[in-house]
Amino acid sequence: VPLKLYLEESISKCEIASIGSGTLGYSLLIPMKRLIALAENTEGIEIGSFSRSVITRSTSPSSVLIETTNEQVVEPMKKAKKTRRSEPKDRLGIYRSSNSIVEKAKLLRTTARKKGRVDIMEKLVNEALLAGELPQL
Known part of the structure:
Protein backbone atom coordinates (compact mmCIF):
# COMPACT_ATOMS: atom_id res chain seq x y z
CA VAL A 1 0.00 0.00 0.00
CA PRO A 76 37.62 5.52 7.03
CA MET A 77 36.62 3.04 9.74
CA LYS A 78 35.37 0.57 7.14
CA LYS A 79 38.64 0.82 5.25
CA ALA A 80 40.60 0.23 8.44
CA LYS A 81 38.42 -2.76 9.29
CA LYS A 82 39.34 -4.44 6.01
CA THR A 83 43.05 -4.05 6.67
CA ARG A 84 42.78 -5.50 10.20
CA ARG A 85 41.52 -8.89 9.06
CA SER A 86 43.64 -11.86 10.02
CA GLU A 87 44.35 -14.92 7.94
CA PRO A 88 41.31 -16.55 6.33
CA LYS A 89 39.76 -19.51 8.11
CA ASP A 90 40.94 -23.00 7.27
CA ARG A 91 37.52 -24.03 5.99
CA LEU A 92 38.67 -27.46 4.85
CA GLY A 93 40.12 -28.13 8.30
CA ILE A 94 36.92 -26.93 9.93
CA TYR A 95 34.92 -29.21 7.64
CA ARG A 96 37.08 -32.23 8.46
CA SER A 97 36.92 -31.62 12.21
CA SER A 98 33.13 -31.13 12.28
CA ASN A 99 31.18 -34.12 13.51
CA SER A 100 27.73 -32.81 12.66
CA ILE A 101 26.19 -32.82 9.18
CA VAL A 102 24.32 -29.64 10.17
CA GLU A 103 27.61 -27.84 10.92
CA LYS A 104 29.11 -29.04 7.63
CA ALA A 105 26.05 -27.91 5.67
CA LYS A 106 26.18 -24.50 7.36
CA LEU A 107 29.88 -24.17 6.49
CA LEU A 108 29.14 -24.98 2.84
CA ARG A 109 26.32 -22.41 2.72
CA THR A 110 28.33 -19.61 4.31
CA THR A 111 31.32 -20.33 2.09
CA ALA A 112 29.18 -20.35 -1.05
CA ARG A 113 27.71 -16.92 -0.22
CA LYS A 114 31.05 -15.14 -0.43
CA LYS A 115 32.47 -14.22 -3.79
CA GLY A 116 35.97 -15.34 -4.64
CA ARG A 117 35.70 -18.68 -2.85
CA VAL A 118 35.31 -20.96 -5.85
CA ASP A 119 38.50 -22.91 -5.11
CA ILE A 120 37.64 -23.63 -1.48
CA MET A 121 34.07 -24.57 -2.46
CA GLU A 122 35.46 -27.05 -4.97
CA LYS A 123 37.67 -28.56 -2.26
CA LEU A 124 34.78 -28.75 0.20
CA VAL A 125 32.48 -30.42 -2.34
CA ASN A 126 35.21 -32.91 -3.27
CA GLU A 127 35.75 -33.68 0.43
CA ALA A 128 32.00 -34.24 0.85
CA LEU A 129 31.97 -36.54 -2.20
CA LEU A 130 34.91 -38.57 -0.92
CA ALA A 131 33.27 -38.94 2.49
CA GLY A 132 29.91 -39.84 0.89
CA GLU A 133 28.19 -36.99 2.73
CA LEU A 134 27.14 -34.83 -0.21
CA PRO A 135 23.57 -36.23 -0.53
CA GLN A 136 22.95 -35.49 3.16
CA LEU A 137 24.21 -31.91 2.89
Whole structure:
Protein backbone atom coordinates (compact mmCIF):
# COMPACT_ATOMS: atom_id res chain seq x y z
CA VAL A 1 0.00 0.00 0.00
CA PRO A 2 1.61 3.29 -1.05
CA LEU A 3 2.00 5.82 1.73
CA LYS A 4 2.21 9.59 1.65
CA LEU A 5 5.81 10.84 1.53
CA TYR A 6 6.86 13.36 4.17
CA LEU A 7 10.02 15.11 3.03
CA GLU A 8 12.13 17.37 5.23
CA GLU A 9 12.36 20.79 3.60
CA SER A 10 16.08 21.14 4.32
CA ILE A 11 16.92 18.12 2.16
CA SER A 12 14.31 18.60 -0.57
CA LYS A 13 16.79 20.59 -2.69
CA CYS A 14 19.34 17.76 -2.80
CA GLU A 15 19.84 16.21 -6.19
CA ILE A 16 20.11 12.57 -5.09
CA ALA A 17 17.91 10.57 -2.70
CA SER A 18 19.26 7.46 -0.99
CA ILE A 19 16.51 4.93 -0.38
CA GLY A 20 17.05 1.49 1.03
CA SER A 21 18.63 -0.63 3.65
CA GLY A 22 20.85 1.92 5.32
CA THR A 23 23.85 -0.28 4.64
CA LEU A 24 26.61 1.31 2.57
CA GLY A 25 26.53 0.07 -1.00
CA TYR A 26 23.05 -1.45 -0.75
CA SER A 27 20.82 1.61 -1.04
CA LEU A 28 18.99 2.76 -4.13
CA LEU A 29 20.16 6.17 -5.34
CA ILE A 30 17.63 8.06 -7.47
CA PRO A 31 17.26 11.70 -8.51
CA MET A 32 15.25 13.70 -5.95
CA LYS A 33 13.05 15.18 -8.69
CA ARG A 34 12.08 11.67 -9.78
CA LEU A 35 11.24 10.66 -6.19
CA ILE A 36 9.05 13.74 -5.74
CA ALA A 37 7.27 13.12 -9.06
CA LEU A 38 6.61 9.50 -8.11
CA ALA A 39 5.22 10.52 -4.72
CA GLU A 40 2.96 13.14 -6.33
CA ASN A 41 1.55 10.51 -8.71
CA THR A 42 0.81 7.97 -5.97
CA GLU A 43 -0.34 9.07 -2.52
CA GLY A 44 1.10 12.55 -2.52
CA ILE A 45 3.93 14.37 -0.86
CA GLU A 46 4.20 16.86 1.95
CA ILE A 47 7.34 18.96 2.16
CA GLY A 48 7.89 20.78 5.40
CA SER A 49 10.02 21.28 8.46
CA PHE A 50 9.40 18.15 10.53
CA SER A 51 12.49 18.10 12.69
CA ARG A 52 13.19 20.31 15.67
CA SER A 53 16.51 21.40 14.26
CA VAL A 54 17.65 21.89 10.72
CA ILE A 55 19.29 18.84 9.21
CA THR A 56 22.76 19.63 7.95
CA ARG A 57 25.16 17.55 5.97
CA SER A 58 27.98 16.21 8.05
CA THR A 59 31.45 17.16 6.96
CA SER A 60 33.32 14.98 9.40
CA PRO A 61 35.75 12.53 7.78
CA SER A 62 34.05 9.57 9.45
CA SER A 63 30.72 10.13 7.71
CA VAL A 64 29.60 8.98 4.31
CA LEU A 65 29.10 11.81 1.87
CA ILE A 66 26.93 11.30 -1.17
CA GLU A 67 27.99 13.75 -3.81
CA THR A 68 25.73 15.00 -6.60
CA THR A 69 27.74 12.86 -9.01
CA ASN A 70 26.66 9.69 -7.15
CA GLU A 71 30.21 9.09 -5.94
CA GLN A 72 30.46 7.75 -2.42
CA VAL A 73 33.30 8.26 -0.02
CA VAL A 74 33.62 5.20 2.19
CA GLU A 75 33.98 5.68 5.92
CA PRO A 76 37.62 5.52 7.03
CA MET A 77 36.62 3.04 9.74
CA LYS A 78 35.37 0.57 7.14
CA LYS A 79 38.64 0.82 5.25
CA ALA A 80 40.60 0.23 8.44
CA LYS A 81 38.42 -2.76 9.29
CA LYS A 82 39.34 -4.44 6.01
CA THR A 83 43.05 -4.05 6.67
CA ARG A 84 42.78 -5.50 10.20
CA ARG A 85 41.52 -8.89 9.06
CA SER A 86 43.64 -11.86 10.02
CA GLU A 87 44.35 -14.92 7.94
CA PRO A 88 41.31 -16.55 6.33
CA LYS A 89 39.76 -19.51 8.11
CA ASP A 90 40.94 -23.00 7.27
CA ARG A 91 37.52 -24.03 5.99
CA LEU A 92 38.67 -27.46 4.85
CA GLY A 93 40.12 -28.13 8.30
CA ILE A 94 36.92 -26.93 9.93
CA TYR A 95 34.92 -29.21 7.64
CA ARG A 96 37.08 -32.23 8.46
CA SER A 97 36.92 -31.62 12.21
CA SER A 98 33.13 -31.13 12.28
CA ASN A 99 31.18 -34.12 13.51
CA SER A 100 27.73 -32.81 12.66
CA ILE A 101 26.19 -32.82 9.18
CA VAL A 102 24.32 -29.64 10.17
CA GLU A 103 27.61 -27.84 10.92
CA LYS A 104 29.11 -29.04 7.63
CA ALA A 105 26.05 -27.91 5.67
CA LYS A 106 26.18 -24.50 7.36
CA LEU A 107 29.88 -24.17 6.49
CA LEU A 108 29.14 -24.98 2.84
CA ARG A 109 26.32 -22.41 2.72
CA THR A 110 28.33 -19.61 4.31
CA THR A 111 31.32 -20.33 2.09
CA ALA A 112 29.18 -20.35 -1.05
CA ARG A 113 27.71 -16.92 -0.22
CA LYS A 114 31.05 -15.14 -0.43
CA LYS A 115 32.47 -14.22 -3.79
CA GLY A 116 35.97 -15.34 -4.64
CA ARG A 117 35.70 -18.68 -2.85
CA VAL A 118 35.31 -20.96 -5.85
CA ASP A 119 38.50 -22.91 -5.11
CA ILE A 120 37.64 -23.63 -1.48
CA MET A 121 34.07 -24.57 -2.46
CA GLU A 122 35.46 -27.05 -4.97
CA LYS A 123 37.67 -28.56 -2.26
CA LEU A 124 34.78 -28.75 0.20
CA VAL A 125 32.48 -30.42 -2.34
CA ASN A 126 35.21 -32.91 -3.27
CA GLU A 127 35.75 -33.68 0.43
CA ALA A 128 32.00 -34.24 0.85
CA LEU A 129 31.97 -36.54 -2.20
CA LEU A 130 34.91 -38.57 -0.92
CA ALA A 131 33.27 -38.94 2.49
CA GLY A 132 29.91 -39.84 0.89
CA GLU A 133 28.19 -36.99 2.73
CA LEU A 134 27.14 -34.83 -0.21
CA PRO A 135 23.57 -36.23 -0.53
CA GLN A 136 22.95 -35.49 3.16
CA LEU A 137 24.21 -31.91 2.89
